[in-house]
Amino acid sequence: MGGPRRGASRATTIVDIARAAGVSKSTVSLVLKGSPLVKAETREAVEQAIERLGYVYNRSAANLRTARSSFVGMVISDLMNPFFTELAVGIEDALYNLGFIPILANTNEDVERQARVLQSLREHGVAGIVMSPARGTDAWSLAELLPRSMPLVVTMRRIEGSPAPYIGPDNRVGCRRAVEHLIGLGHTAIGFLGGDGTMTTQRERVSGYRDALQAAGLPFDEALVFESMPTRAGGVEAVTAALASPLRPTAVVCYNDIVAMGATRALTVRGVRVGVDFAVVGFDDIVEAENNAPPLTTMNADTRQMGARAAQGLLGLIGGADPAAMSFTGDSRLVVRESCGAHLRQKPIREAVR
Structure with missing residues (x-):
């Protein structure tokens, strides 16, 4: 009636690998996905732990888990600005109604902070990201941070040269x-x-x-x-x-x-x-x-509705829609x-x- 025999232990998990390599579970996940964000020495330590413990990565199961994620990233450039607060409310309301739970992050107009936020959201396996970019965001840096497979909608500020759909006013x-x-x-x-x-x-x-x-x-x-x-x-x-x-x-x-x-x-x-x-x-x-x-x-940009549009556009991308078809430029009304x-x-x- 004692505990399980040594030879009949459970299958090795990512948690076991993380513990053996002295890293986080998210880091192990990045190594398994071939992410360039992991340092060479960290990658080597994880790979050695995988070989030593005999871990087998079930990629199809991992992809299924990602596809079913109910979490999405909501990255806002400046929540101190009431405009972006209203935008965030519009996005959040729409995401909730669409069955997703947003993970909200404020970048405070800091591109380095934004980079850390985007990396963290990737590590947490969000289904997609809707982002109002920080000042100075460029297409090349964004492409370095996010794979093309990550559904991404940019709202209120265009990123010149980025293939990500833009949703905002004209x-x-x-x-x-x-x-x-x-x-x-x-x-x-x-x-x-x-x-x-x-x-x-x-x-x-x-x-x-x-x-x-x-x-x-x-x-x-x-x-x-x-x-x-x-x-x-x-x-x-x-x-x-x-x-x-x-x-x-x-x-x-x-x-x-x-x-x-x-x-x-x-x-x-x-x-x-x-x-x-x-x-x-x-x-x-x-x-x-x-x-x-x-x-x-002032010019009314229908901020909350734009937020809802951004959320709906992200849902379309998650469902496999053409990014070009998800872009939307709205009208502005003089008040x-x-x-x-x-x-x-x-x-x-x-x-x-x-």
Whole structure:
């Protein structure tokens, strides 16, 4: 009635290999899959343990487990930004309704942190990943981190050169409409605030800004593009530079609502009446926009719906759909509130003050 005989022990498992090699179970799994992420000396230690213990890797069983994984990665670039919080809620709700459990990670706009997160998600065998990339993410580095077999959807920020489907708003057309609105209110000196040229989203929105000016016969001047971090503090910095500029715009379109909120606060502190002396338009229409002082005119990108679209696109990839068919570029709708001065349209525009 004693314990099992030595010669009749159970089959060797990955846990046994990990214990013998002094590594984690996830590392053993990466070695078995031929991952290039494992150091040579670690790989050798694992392979020696496999040979010593006589482990046989059942690849078909492993593939079946991966295919049935109910976990997916949800990688968000900046959860401190209310826009990305709303996006994450849209993704999470849709994933839950589709029967998946998201593993949420915030990269805080750090590409190195993002790399560690993606590697960890791979090690945990997620069925796929939906990601809003950190600033500076490039296609080559992403390809190094994730095999083409890993279902991946990129949302809100394109990664130029990446085959991963993109789901997000049409930034160029949306920003063009915002500028056209300001031109229609009589503005001819219009600036662009926030973001920088390393960001695909910023480049797309600046392109829309340029399109609208040129279509109206107004000159595009790079001196009226005031780059800054896409934050409230960045909005303060950018609008301060705009007011000090010799060109002194009477209106601005902002990279996002957060920049616009920083700008409206800075203008108010300086005694510039937003919506009277100076027009401000944002982008995204986050929940806070309506409660800004004054309420913010902005482009509604239907953030939660975009999040749901991203989740559905990921499910399609997991099911074997063509990545090209999963891409989706949505429309943006102008929401007019007080910050642009449309309610005072009959009155002349006053020059911005220093």
